[in-house]
Amino acid sequence: MQAVVCHGPEDYRFEEVPVPVPGPGEALIRVEAVGICASDLKCYHGAAKFWGDENRPAWAETDVIPGHEFTGEVVALDEEARRRWGVDVGDRVVAEQIVPCGECRYCRRGEYWMCGPHDMFGFKRRTPGAMAEYMVFSPASLVHRISKDLPPAHAAFAEPLSCSLHAVERARISFDDVVVVAGCGPIGLGMIAGAAAKSPARVVALDMAPEKLDLAIKCGATDIVNIAEHDPVEFVRSITDGYGADVYLEGTGHPSAVLQGLNVLRKLGTYVEYGVFGSEVTVDWSIISDDKELDVRGAHLGPHCWPAAIRMLESGALPLDEICTHQLPLARFQDGLDLVARGTESIKVSLIP
Structure with a gap:
């Protein structure tokens, strides 16, 4: 098969x-689409070069097929896999990025997305990713069925x-x-849609x-x-009588967005960080403590949110034709990486094997 x-x-x-x-207990999947995100770009450049810090190790091992945002069709599986995942040959499926070990402290506590070994599709040799015509789901994979009515890049x-x-x-x-x-990139637009679904003021x-701001309105932004x-x-x-926002969700990965968030929040507000940063960030922590007593929270992966995400995609609630801007053949993977790196011509770029 062909692969990156x-x-x-x-x-x-x-x-x-x-x-x-x-x-x-495994399944063979014919890959239909695989997205490219900032994490893929970080791995492509190598974490040390990406950060400008030679002490940071590379993210991905060598001789690995990258790609962790994907959908595909089940082409082969045994009875054990069929029972475990409730899927069969011909079903379209997605799988969570992480393949948890099930044995570490985090997995034992149900916090599988923080698994100690942290095997993720496309980052380690034992969990090859989806920039290929076929891939395998190991028994520990977290698999979900998704509608075939969606275009592959949307799924x-x-x-x-x-x-x-x-x-x-x-x-x-x-x-x-x-x-x-x-x-208002892929992560930010999803945050907007998810936040709007909570019916805040x-x-x-x-x-x-x-x-991108026009797309934000279509995803549920009021302003x-x-x-x-x-x-x-x-x-x-x-719009808040001078107080500031209650919640700030950071999805850019730009250092300036951190201080912007600390300043835009009211006292006792909540800051959630999801961006993939290309450089270190320095802020005055007294804003977090003495000035405002903020709750600052990180967020990693999408635990327990896949069923809701799939429902949202299948409902047609998002303008996916406008979000999924580029679909390229797998052979043009370099063009896809370059599009994501520039960031001015695309929102979500996918490769189609």
């Missing part, structure tokens, strides 16, 4: 490799959307809240691209602010 193989930072190659053979959007919804869950949004979402979207033209802190204070 990582041989090191900035050394991804389009190659012929053997079709994987599923073992007991593969289940992964980033589940991540967005997890960030929303971490925020514990209430009906009276004013929620601010920084960034306002959902304010921040970005510098007018076309949009082009931060290249207007001060978001002043705007939020103008």
Whole structure:
């Protein structure tokens, strides 16, 4: 089969490799689409170069097929796998990014998304990813069925959307809240849709691209602010009697968005971080403690949010034709990575094997 193989930072190659053979309790999947995200870009460049810090190890092992946002069709599985996942040959499926060990402290406590070994599709040799014609789901994989009525690139959007919804869950949004979402890329737009589904008082979207702000309205934002033209802190204070936002969801990975969030929040507000950063961030922590006593929360992966993400995709609630902007043949993986790196021409880029 044809596949993209990582041989090191900035050394991804389009190659012929053997079709994987599923073992007991596993399933062979014909990949229909695989998305490219900021984490893929970080791995492509190598974490050390990406961060400008040689002490940071590379994220992905070599000789690995990348790709962790995917959908595909089941082409072979045994009875054990059929019973475990409730799927059969011909079903379209997605799987969560992480393949938990089931044995570490986090897995034993039900916190599988923080699994100690942290095997994830597309990052380690024992869990090859989806930038290939076929892939295998191991017995520990977390598998969900998804409608065949969706275009493949739309179905593969289940992964980033589940991540967005997890960030929303971490925020514990209430009906009276004013929620601010920084960034209207794939993660930010999903945050907007998830936050709007909680029915808060306002959902304010921040970005510098007018076309992305237009999409934010379609995803459920009540207000949009082009931060290249207007001060978001002043705007939020103008709609909150001077207090500030209740919740700030950060989905850009830009260092300036961190201080922006700390400033836009009211006292006792909640900050949720999901962005993939390309450099370290320094802020005055007294804003978090002495000034405002903020709740600052991280968010990682999309635990327990996949069923909701799939329902949202299947319902047609999101303008997926406008979010999933580019679908390229697998052989054009480099063009896809470059599109994501530039960030000005695309929102969600997918490869179609």
